[in-house]
Amino acid sequence: MKGKNVSLLILLAVSAIVSCTSKQGSPTEVLENLIPKPVSVNSTGEVFVLASTSNIYIAAENSEALKVGQYLADKLKPATGFALAVTNNTDTAAPGNIHLSLLSDSTLGEEGYTLQITKEKINLSAHMPAGLFRGIQTIRQLLPAAIEQQTVQQSKWEIATASITDYPTYAFRGSMLDVARHFFGVADVKKYIDLLAYYKMNVMHLHLSDDQGWRIEIKSWPNLTAHGGNTQVGGGNGGFYTQEQYKDIVQYAMDRYITIIPEIDMPGHTNAALASYAELNCNDTATQLYSGIEVGFSTLCTQKDITYKFVDDVIGELAAITPGPYLHIGGDESHATKIEDYIPFVSRVQEIVKAHGKQVIGWDEIALSTMQPNSIAQYWADAPNSKLAVSKGAKIIMSPASKTYMDMQYDSTTRLGLHWAAYIELDSAYSWNPATLVDSITKENIVGIEAPLWTETITNMKHIEYMVFPRLLGYAEIGWSAQEGRNWEEYKLRLAKQADRLKAMQIDYYPSALVPWAK
Numbered sequence: 001m002k003g004k005n006v007s008l009l010i011l012l013a014v015s016a017i018v019s020c021t022s023k024q025g026s027p028t029e030v031l032e033n034l035i036p037k038p039v040s041v042n043s044t045g046e047v048f049v050l051a052s053t054s055n056i057y058i059a060a061e062n063s064e065a066l067k068v069g070q071y072l073a074d075k076l077k078p079a080t081g082f083a084l085a086v087t088n089n090t091d092t093a094a095p096g097n098i099h100l101s102l103l104s105d106s107t108l109g110e111e112g113y114t115l116q117i118t119k120e121k122i123n124l125s126a127h128m129p130a131g132l133f134r135g136i137q138t139i140r141q142l143l144p145a146a147i148e149q150q151t152v153q154q155s156k157w158e159i160a161t162a163s164i165t166d167y168p169t170y171a172f173r174g175s176m177l178d179v180a181r182h183f184f185g186v187a188d189v190k191k192y193i194d195l196l197a198y199y200k201m202n203v204m205h206l207h208l209s210d211d212q213g214w215r216i217e218i219k220s221w222p223n224l225t226a227h228g229g230n231t232q233v234g235g236g237n238g239g240f241y242t243q244e245q246y247k248d249i250v251q252y253a254m255d256r257y258i259t260i261i262p263e264i265d266m267p268g269h270t271n272a273a274l275a276s277y278a279e280l281n282c283n284d285t286a287t288q289l290y291s292g293i294e295v296g297f298s299t300l301c302t303q304k305d306i307t308y309k310f311v312d313d314v315i316g317e318l319a320a321i322t323p324g325p326y327l328h329i330g331g332d333e334s335h336a337t338k339i340e341d342y343i344p345f346v347s348r349v350q351e352i353v354k355a356h357g358k359q360v361i362g363w364d365e366i367a368l369s370t371m372q373p374n375s376i377a378q379y380w381a382d383a384p385n386s387k388l389a390v391s392k393g394a395k396i397i398m399s400p401a402s403k404t405y406m407d408m409q410y411d412s413t414t415r416l417g418l419h420w421a422a423y424i425e426l427d428s429a430y431s432w433n434p435a436t437l438v439d440s441i442t443k444e445n446i447v448g449i450e451a452p453l454w455t456e457t458i459t460n461m462k463h464i465e466y467m468v469f470p471r472l473l474g475y476a477e478i479g480w481s482a483q484e485g486r487n488w489e490e491y492k493l494r495l496a497k498q499a500d501r502l503k504a505m506q507i508d509y510y511p512s513a514l515v516p517w518a519k
């Protein structure tokens with residue numbers, strides 16, 4: 001009862017803030033449907049109705065904007081049954097339409113947008129097509145949750161009227177999927193990308209190689225996948241992506257304004273490569289394939305020339321099929337590599353990545369090496385390493401294991417996952433500030449946040465969903481929404497409202513007792 005009163009007070013306080021200009025109706029009904037929370041929402045107390053006669057008008061001869069409009073039409077079709085026309089025709093006379101326009105407003109940045117929803121029409125404007133794409137996710141979330149069903153639903157497709165201005169706090173908002181410990185096929189990766197897109201995230205990092213498996217076809221070193229792709233944790237069949245399949249994933253992500261970051265982990269975490277090619281080992285003997293979960297026993301032979309030929313070939317082929325700016329070189333937990341070998345190796349690999357026109361990301365240990373001017377260190381466990389990286393001029397991606405590792409169990413009863421870093425309940429996952437977590441690493445040093453899902457204990461899409469949802473929504477909000485406006489007590493009410501959407505999308509989420517889910 002007491003808790004309820006507190007929630008109510010907070011709800012009223014939030015209402016008061018957003019209702020300054022509202023005329024009638026519940027002023028929070030817009031805000032409470034949205035994750036991540038927008039920069040500003042002014043409810044105006046009326047209702048826009050989407051109808052079978054609605055059209056989507058693109059006020060620009062812009063093929064990307066047209067594609068975004070079509071994406072929206074495709075998303076609205078299954079549940080409504082409406083075949084919304086997407087056209088360049090901007091005949092604005094009829095009510096009930098959605099208008100997408102690009103306008104020169106650099107204050108919105110690459111991903112910002114404004115939404116004017118009146119009872120006559122919806123106007124979505126952005127400076128760039130990516131902003132339109134983020135904005136249509138807001139439109140989707142403002143419709144009833146049934147909009148996410150895949151069959152025609154009997155519903156009134158109403159949206160509360162409001163004017164919204166929105167843009168992200170951090171430019172980099174991502175998640176990582178470990179497809180090495182267990183392999184996940186193209187369809188699973190695409191589903192994951194769709195869910196990232198729904199919550200306005202813009203980076204998907206694929207952990208493509210580890211001791212247990214090599215998951216990307218490299219044409220000049222075919223045994224990497226022919227042999228090294230053949231197993232996974234627990235001894236299953238494993239698998240890999242052909243370059244064509246990888247390109248398909250990249251394009252799918254690009255259509256959603258999501259950048260794919262491929263990771264080849266080295267010099268440790270390389271048993272799958274060492275098992276595939278004897279010459280990569282210092283003793284010229286191929287190792288056995290490995291399906292356990294212990295780490296830190298493998299290393300490329302950093303003294304051999306062939307090792308750098310190998311790295312150059314792999315990075316070269318990967319760079320050629322990766323349009324995004326980044327290549328991730330791992331660099332973590334190389335316990336079998338002497339530090340005097342590790343440092344020159346990681347320094348040289350950065351030069352190779354640079355020569356192929358890409359920017360390096362590595363786990364925080366790479367700070368020990370000579371950093372390229374634009375290399376990025378990913379903080380996962382070691383604050384001194386991350387500070388060292390900053391002192392060398394590097395930027396940081398925040399992935400603190402104790403807050404963002406989605407393979408960490410929610411509590412001691414969670415049936416999947418590990419707990420070496422922490423148990424991470426939803427409040428803990430949400431209630432931290434990237435800009436104050438590590439003293440002396442501040443917002444200017446941080447490009448953004450990433451939440452990794454390591455998959456030693458995760459074998460299928462349902463498992464992925466259970467560990468990722470709903471923590472991912474919190475990470476999306478940390479990356480997108482202003483720190484000053486975030487607090488768990490208010491967030492958990494919005495999170496509760498997302499349940500119907502997650503259900504409509506048939507996502508198996510963790511129903512934490514900390515959240516006041518609707519009955």
Ligand code: TNX
Nearest residue numbers: 295332333363380407418454
């Ligand atoms: C640490 S995070 C690792 C991974 C494991 C993970 C399990 C990092 C850079 N290395 O190899 O999968 O813990 O939680």
